[in-house]
Amino acid sequence: MRLNERYLNAVMIVGLLALPLWAVVADQPFTITLVTRAVILALAAVGLNIILGIGGMVSFGHAVFFGIGGYAMGILAYHAQTYTALDLGLFSMDGTKSMPMIWLVAMILSAIVAVFIGLLSLRTSGVYFIMITLAFGQMFFYFAISWAQYGGEDGLSIYVRNDFPGLNTLAPIQFYTICFTLLCVVLFLFARLQASPFGLALNAARQTSVRVETVGLNPMQLKLLAFVISGAITGLAGALFADLNRFVSPTMFSWQLSGELIVLIIIGGVGRLMGPVIGACVFVALEHFLGELTDFWHVYLGLVLLCIVLFGRGGLTGLLTGKEGAHV
Amino acid sequence: MSSILIIEQILNGLQFGVMLFLMAAGLTLIFGVMGLINLAHGSLYMVGAFAAAAVAGATGSFLLALVAALAAAALAGAIVEMAVIRRLYNAPHLDQVLATFALILIFSEGTRWVFGSFPLFLDIPDALSGPVTLPGGIEYPLYRLTLIGIGLAVAVGLWALIERTRLGIQIRAGENDREMIAALGVDISKLYTLVFALGAALAGLAGALVGAIQSVQVGMGEPVLILAFVVIVIGGIGSVRGAFVGALLVGLTDTLGGVFLPELFKLFMETGAAQKSGSALASMGIYVLMGLVLIWRPTGLFGARA
Numbered sequence: 116m117r118l119n120e121r122y123l124n125a126v127m128i129v130g131l132l133a134l135p136l137w138a139v140v141a142d143q144p145f146t147i148t149l150v151t152r153a154v155i156l157a158l159a160a161v162g163l164n165i166i167l168g169i170g171g172m173v174s175f176g177h178a179v180f181f182g183i184g185g186y187a188m189g190i191l192a193y194h195a196q197t198y199t200a201l202d203l204g205l206f207s208m209d210g211t212k213s214m215p216m217i218w219l220v221a222m223i224l225s226a227i228v229a230v231f232i233g234l235l236s237l238r239t240s241g242v243y244f245i246m247i248t249l250a251f252g253q254m255f256f257y258f259a260i261s262w263a264q265y266g267g268e269d270g271l272s273i274y275v276r277n278d279f280p281g282l283n284t285l286a287p288i289q290f291y292t293i294c295f296t297l298l299c300v301v302l303f304l305f306a307r308l309q310a311s312p313f314g315l316a317l318n319a320a321r322q323t324s325v326r327v328e329t330v331g332l333n334p335m336q337l338k339l340l341a342f343v344i345s346g347a348i349t350g351l352a353g354a355l356f357a358d359l360n361r362f363v364s365p366t367m368f369s370w371q372l373s374g375e376l377i378v379l380i381i382i383g384g385v386g387r388l389m390g391p392v393i394g395a396c397v398f399v400a401l402e403h404f405l406g407e408l409t410d411f412w413h414v415y416l417g418l419v420l421l422c423i424v425l426f427g428r429g430g431l432t433g434l435l436t437g438k439e440g441a442h443v
Numbered sequence: 444m445s446s447i448l449i450i451e452q453i454l455n456g457l458q459f460g461v462m463l464f465l466m467a468a469g470l471t472l473i474f475g476v477m478g479l480i481n482l483a484h485g486s487l488y489m490v491g492a493f494a495a496a497a498v499a500g501a502t503g504s505f506l507l508a509l510v511a512a513l514a515a516a517a518l519a520g521a522i523v524e525m526a527v528i529r530r531l532y533n534a535p536h537l538d539q540v541l542a543t544f545a546l547i548l549i550f551s552e553g554t555r556w557v558f559g560s561f562p563l564f565l566d567i568p569d570a571l572s573g574p575v576t577l578p579g580g581i582e583y584p585l586y587r588l589t590l591i592g593i594g595l596a597v598a599v600g601l602w603a604l605i606e607r608t609r610l611g612i613q614i615r616a617g618e619n620d621r622e623m624i625a626a627l628g629v630d631i632s633k634l635y636t637l638v639f640a641l642g643a644a645l646a647g648l649a650g651a652l653v654g655a656i657q658s659v660q661v662g663m664g665e666p667v668l669i670l671a672f673v674v675i676v677i678g679g680i681g682s683v684r685g686a687f688v689g690a691l692l693v694g695l696t697d698t699l700g701g702v703f704l705p706e707l708f709k710l711f712m713e714t715g716a717a718q719k720s721g722s723a724l725a726s727m728g729i730y731v732l733m734g735l736v737l738i739w740r741p742t743g744l745f746g747a748r749a
Contacts, residue, residue, distance in 0.1 A: 173537050235734060238741050242480055242536055246676045247737060253669055254730035261723040370669065374544050381541055411556050417548030424542040425530055 120436045124389045131295060131392070139288050147287040148359070153399040154294045155355045160379040160391030161301050162348030167377065168386030169314055170341045171321030175245045176232070176252030177376050180346040182259065182368035183228055184221035184353025189271040189363035191217050196274055214279045214293070217354050225350025226343050233342035237335060252370050259365035270364025277358055284358075294355055298392070301348055306388055308344075317341050349376075378420060384432030393431050447581050452702050453695065458587045460694025461594025465649035466671035467678070467686040468601055469642025475681030476617045476638050477532055482543035483523065484646055484671065485664025486550035491516040491647025492654035492663060493554060496563040505568035509651055516647020517640040524639040529632065547665070555661045562658035565651070590652055597645065598687055605683060614638060618681065670697075673729055677736045679746025688744060693729050700728035 131154065138146040159181055166172040194201045194210025201208050211217060236247040260268050276284045284290045308314045320327045320334040327334050357363045366372070375398070383394030401419070405412035427434055470484050494515035499508035523546060531539045567586045574582040605611040613634055616624040625631045650664070657663070674693050678685025705721030712720070724731075736744065 167537075173540065175540065235738065239737060242474070242680055243676060243737070243741065243743075245480065245536060245540060246672045247733070249669065250673055250676070250730045250733050254727045257726040257730075258723060261719075261726050263719060370665075374540075377537070377541065378544070381537075385537075411552045413548040413552040414556070417545040417552070420545035420548070421527065421542055424534075424538050424545065425527070 120387070120389075120432065123393075123432065123435055127389050127392055127396075128299075131396075135288060135291050135295075144287045147291050149399055149403055151287065151291045151294055151359055152356075153395045154291070154298050154392075155352050155359060156376075156379060156399065157392040157395035158294070158298050158301055158355065159349045159352035160376050160383075160395060161298070161305055162345045162350075162352065163376050164380050164386065164391050165305065165308065165345040165348070166338070166341050167380055168390070169309055169321065170317045170338055172237075172338060172342070173245050173377070174248045174342075174345075175370070175373050175377070176248035176250070177345075177349050178368050178370065178372040179228065179232065179252050179255045180225040180349035181353035181356065181372060181376075182255055182363075182365070183225045184350035184355075185357035185363040185367040186259065186265070186271075187221035187224055187350070188217050188277070188354040188357040189273065190265055191220060192273045192277055193265065193271055212275075212277045214277045214284070214354075214358070217277060217358075218351055221350045221354035222347040225353075226347040229343040229346030230339070232346075233339045237338050237342065249370055249373070252368060252373050256365055256368040256370070259368050266364070268365060270362060270366075273357075273361045273363075276361055290359070294359075297351065297355070301351075302388060302392070309388070313337070313340070380430075381420070382423060382430055384430030387430070387432045390430060390432050397431065447579075448702075450577075450579070450581055451583060452699055454583055454587065454591070456695035456698035457691065458590050458594075458694070459698055460691040461591055461598070462649050462653050463667070463670055463674050463694055464594055464687050464690035465597060465645045465652075466667055467674040467690050468597075468683055469645045470671050471675045471678070471681055471683060471686045472614070472638055473642045474675070475683075476614055477528075477635055479528065479531060480536060480539050480543065481528070481642075482540060482668065483546035483550060484642070485668030486547050487516045487520055487643040487646040487664070488650035488667055489550065489554060489661065489664040490519045491650035492565070492659040493558060493563065493650075494647070495651035495654055496565045496659045497558075499565055500563070505566075505571075505655075508565065509648065512647045512651035513644045516650070517644040519647075520643025521636055521640040523643075524636050528639065529635070532635070551661050558661075560661065562660035565654045565659055567655045586655070593652065597648075601645075601683060610637070670729070673733050675743075677733055677743055679743030682743070682745040685743055685745030692732065696728050696732050697725075700725035704728070 131150065135147045135150050138144070138150070159177070162180070163174065163177045166174055190201065191210045192212055195212045196210070199210070201210055232248070232251050236244055236251065239247055259265075265271050276290065278284060279293055282289045282293065284293070309318075316327060316332050317337050320332075320337050324334045327337070353367060357367070379394035379398055380391050381394070382397050383390030383392065401416055402412065405415050409415075423430065466484065466488060469487075470481060473479055473481050473484075491512035495508040495512040498511035499505060502508075527542060527546065531542055534542075571586045571589050573585060575585040575588060577583055603611075605614060613624060613629050616629075617631070617634060617638075621631060649667075650659075653667075654663075670693060674689040675686055676689075677692060678687070678689030701722065704725045705718045708717035708721040708724075740746070
């Protein structure tokens with residue numbers, strides 16, 4: 116069977132619309148929560164896909180941004196629910212329960228951190244880049260564990276989901292609508308970015324950095340900008356993820372999570388528009404159904420992954436469309 | 444703060460460092476010779492610890508347990524190399540990371556399947572338990588001192604193996620030019636399996652030795668694996684000498700930082716806050732160290748110039 120990739124993408128979008136609607140009609144709120152989880156993970160992975168898929172940078176520490184987003188939500192909402200001021204040294208501010216405000220803070224913080232991590236880690240490449248990003252992830256992980264003020268190892272619980280003007284975010288389908296809309300916006304941005312001069316230059320920098328330099332572009336600048344955009348998107352996903360669970364903990368910074376984000380992209384197809392979305396849906400479905408069958412579902416996930424890496428080039432998208440690479 | 448405490452902490456740091464070296468040496472050899480990032484190295488550490496705990500539980504002999512750890516880890520390493528890793532040598536780093544990530548999942552859950560979720564315990568042998576008095580009147584656990592000795596002995600042995608034996612010449616040649624030594628009649632795929640099994644055996648040994656001071660449980664390998672990565676990034680990937688220096692640096696920074704940073708902060712902060720920020724900074728200390736080394740030398744202390 117050979118599908119057109121556009122057709123496959125459309126099927127995914129329609130599926131992500133239809134499944135929750137069916138769940139509302141059939142009164143299956145848990146299904147909506149599952150799909151919401153998949154959509155948020157997909158959002159984080161789309162962020163990673165910008166640098167991994169287009170830019171060829173294997174960041175093994177993207178959980179940093181996911182965690183920053185999560186903690187931005189956790190800390191702001193914590194101060195709002197305890198009516199305490201957030202002391203920032205020079206000035207203090209009140210916490211907030213407003214989602215758009217939280218998203219903004221999460222994205223700005225992630226972007227700032229991405230500038231620093233990017234400046235340091237983009238000096239290296241290949242294995243060194245993988246390992247230095249991994250180490251940054253661990254650094255934040257241990258920092259979060261020892262940050263006793265915000266729960267340390269136990270994390271922070273938020274009693275009520277944050278507000279979005281005009282919507283009741285406690286209704287699963289309404290919260291899902293927010294997440295799905297954001298995913299669509301980010302997917303649109305990804306498609307535009309991939310086709311833009313910036314995206315083309317970034318793609319070229321992945322293939323031959325020297326040639327990009329010769330035509331007068333600065334590969335380091337291109338990569339840094341991509342890294343920052345990518346970090347901000349993953350940070351946004353982190354804030355949503357924390358809101359979904361109403362809980363943040365240092366596990367949002369864990370290196371397993373960084374690994375899982377890469378896994379999502381590989382399952383779906385590297386550098387494909389909908390690769391992360393397909394990957395996230397398959398991952399969440401595997402996690403749920405295999406997890407019901409056996410406690411040891413990670414063994415099977417491992418085997419599936421191994422098969423994809425060894426035999427299936429191009430992930431599921433490649434398998435279904437018969438095209439191995441996204442860049443052919 | 445007494446000088447006895449300082450010496451004790453330095454010894455603790457050394458002990459931690461040489462155990463990290465056992466892990467990092469295998470990782471760096473495998474990267475240097477085969478160009479492979481092996482995330483599953485921590486799983487081999489775990490395999491060693493579990494094999495040791497199982498054999499020690501059945502026979503009561505610590506020596507047999509160590510032999511079992513070496514054998515089990517080397518065997519697991521050889522099997523994994525022949526079944527999976529061999530197909531990844533020419534693959535991009537991303538595929539290597541993923542395939543070995545998948546191996547971690549399989550090893551961890553498989554071990555949980557066989558041994559259950561509860562930690563096992565491996566006892567320090569009687570002959571090595573209890574403290575020993577060092578010159579200067581310092582009491583120090585004999586077992587930890589033995590670990591330092593074993594670690595240094597392995598370091599010397601590895602140096603001799605690489606610099607002084609025929610196999611070592613082949614390993615070094617493999618790092619430089621694999622086509623050439625294949626053309627000279629060395630069975631390259633056998634050499635690769637051997638190097639991988641050697642690295643695995645070192646990881647298994649470290650797992651068994653450390654397993655006696657900590658508990659033996661699923662997931663014990665990953666924190667050590669990440670520290671070992673930090674070690675080889677600091678030392679320069681592919682350099683065994685770099686791994687040794689890096690391991691000692693990381694071991695000492697981590698141990699001494701945890702003790703002395705809170706003390707240092709107390710000089711200009713109140714006690715409670717100093718304790719908190721000191722230990723927070725200490726837990727990040729080695730990553731800060733790594734960042735600084737990479738700013739100074741992007742390929743590590745002993746890495747090849749890019």
